[in-house]
Amino acid sequence: MFAHSIHIDGELSLEHYRTVFTDMRQLTLLLKTLVLASGVTIFCLIIGVSFAFLLARTDVYGRRIWQWLYLLPLCIPPYLHAVTWICLLKEKGLVNTFLIKWFHLKAPLIDIYGISGSMVVLTFSYFPFIVLLTLSGFHTMDQRMEDAARLNYRPFGVMKKVTLPLISPYIFSGAVFVFIFSLFNYGVPALLRVHTYPVEIFARFSAFYNEGGATAQSFPIAVIALILITFQRYYMGSRSYVTINTESKGASIFYLNRYRAVAGLFIFVIILFSVVLPLVILSMQAGSFKSYQVAFSKSSREIITTVSLSVVAATAMICLAYFLSHPIEDRQVKGHTLLDYLTFAPFAFPATALGIGMIRFWNRPLTEAIYNSSLIVVLAYIARFIPFSIRTLNSNLKQISTSVIEAAVLCEKSWFKRTVKIQLPLSLKGVAAGWVIAFILCTGELGATLLVIPPGNGSISLKIYTLMHYGANKIVAALALIVIGINLLISFTVLSSMRFGWRRQQI
Numbered sequence: 001m002f003a004h005s006i007h008i009d010g011e012l013s014l015e016h017y018r019t020v021f022t023d024m025r026q027l028t029l030l031l032k033t034l035v036l037a038s039g040v041t042i043f044c045l046i047i048g049v050s051f052a053f054l055l056a057r058t059d060v061y062g063r064r065i066w067q068w069l070y071l072l073p074l075c076i077p078p079y080l081h082a083v084t085w086i087c088l089l090k091e092k093g094l095v096n097t098f099l100i101k102w103f104h105l106k107a108p109l110i111d112i113y114g115i116s117g118s119m120v121v122l123t124f125s126y127f128p129f130i131v132l133l134t135l136s137g138f139h140t141m142d143q144r145m146e147d148a149a150r151l152n153y154r155p156f157g158v159m160k161k162v163t164l165p166l167i168s169p170y171i172f173s174g175a176v177f178v179f180i181f182s183l184f185n186y187g188v189p190a191l192l193r194v195h196t197y198p199v200e201i202f203a204r205f206s207a208f209y210n211e212g213g214a215t216a217q218s219f220p221i222a223v224i225a226l227i228l229i230t231f232q233r234y235y236m237g238s239r240s241y242v243t244i245n246t247e248s249k250g251a252s253i254f255y256l257n258r259y260r261a262v263a264g265l266f267i268f269v270i271i272l273f274s275v276v277l278p279l280v281i282l283s284m285q286a287g288s289f290k291s292y293q294v295a296f297s298k299s300s301r302e303i304i305t306t307v308s309l310s311v312v313a314a315t316a317m318i319c320l321a322y323f324l325s326h327p328i329e330d331r332q333v334k335g336h337t338l339l340d341y342l343t344f345a346p347f348a349f350p351a352t353a354l355g356i357g358m359i360r361f362w363n364r365p366l367t368e369a370i371y372n373s374s375l376i377v378v379l380a381y382i383a384r385f386i387p388f389s390i391r392t393l394n395s396n397l398k399q400i401s402t403s404v405i406e407a408a409v410l411c412e413k414s415w416f417k418r419t420v421k422i423q424l425p426l427s428l429k430g431v432a433a434g435w436v437i438a439f440i441l442c443t444g445e446l447g448a449t450l451l452v453i454p455p456g457n458g459s460i461s462l463k464i465y466t467l468m469h470y471g472a473n474k475i476v477a478a479l480a481l482i483v484i485g486i487n488l489l490i491s492f493t494v495l496s497s498m499r500f501g502w503r504r505q506q507i
Contacts, residue, residue, distance in 0.1 A: 016212045021220075040118075040126065043127075054266070060256065062264060078185060079464070081274075095110060129177045141167060186350075186351060198350050222348055230341070282477045305374070306443055313378045321390040324339070352450075354384060372454050377449060384448060393431065433495075445461065460482075
């Protein structure tokens, strides 16, 4: 892509890059995109860190239930969050219609369209990443350091001088994830009429077929993302920043007393706006059962295709991630640090730029069979989301004692048998969690799929995105609920099977 972007009419030229870095419109667009990503990150940090602290270190009401419910927003792709908020807050949406009727307003009081609306939608979509990684920090830190600090400091002092410094790398990692996700998100700004960098990249390529311009457009945000990833990898060091545990072991609990109800209300409101409200609004919008019948009959092909491709991609990802994680974690392997960075680097490229690159690479006679088949979509999913599968498995491998691995080597010489009988069962939680995360991300992918999916094929994300522009609100809402239901059903099935298998293994 880069080589093609610096050649114009057969001559070496940096015109595309000069336009990006000198055109005031492009600089304004970049600033707007950075403001959007920064705002989402700040709001997610405020909500996510508070949420994680209440779950990990307080006696808040319903603590055990909230530890699972906060993950549910991840089962709702961001563009579906946008659909629900549009139904609620558009010009003739439920809230504005109510306010106009009861307060005799001449114009809608709230406008969901714009950068502030995008911030709200993306915040409720991505805050679970901050909660997940912050909880990981609480659960994996050495509790003995806090115990020692309590001899000299009060609880607030322990939190300030010991706990926060120990979990700050996890919080920073969550912030990097959220910032890059928001920076690259295409679906939500496009639906909420916010012209951002990813939207501009897609328009340059799809509307004007200016591949060189789209590549140059991707360059600034890709560099920003790479810098953040580099700093994040340095800051995290060898820490494990994703765990499967939901219980903090041996940690001191802060008793909230009279503030316990307020803390419970805070968590309830967050779950209400991120989970309950979207489901209720979509259910109201879909209406009768007939809408679901029509939606399924008209989109059964896209639903089956999306689920099938997501299952194949998630399975391929977790297999690749499993075999890549071992050399990354083995400090005796030369270049393990570089390999770790390289497997994280794909995260730094926008989905639209990734789609353009895949078209450039695979659209040639030798690979025409792949380019014209659904396999190109699977490859796009893997390229986009394999960093998350690798990180999940890495964290799980770090929790396996090295003495167990050394004993396995002594008892079983066959690498295959050692992997299947000993190492894989011990990694079962990480494998299941990584697969579920990969599957959910694949079903909600929109940016790259828009570009690489072969003619005649379709995904449920594309179907919903297309129907929205034709005003088919009932069908869109029904399809959205079907997607959410599929994500929940498959995730619950996989995780329940994992827990059952884990318990049988312990017995």
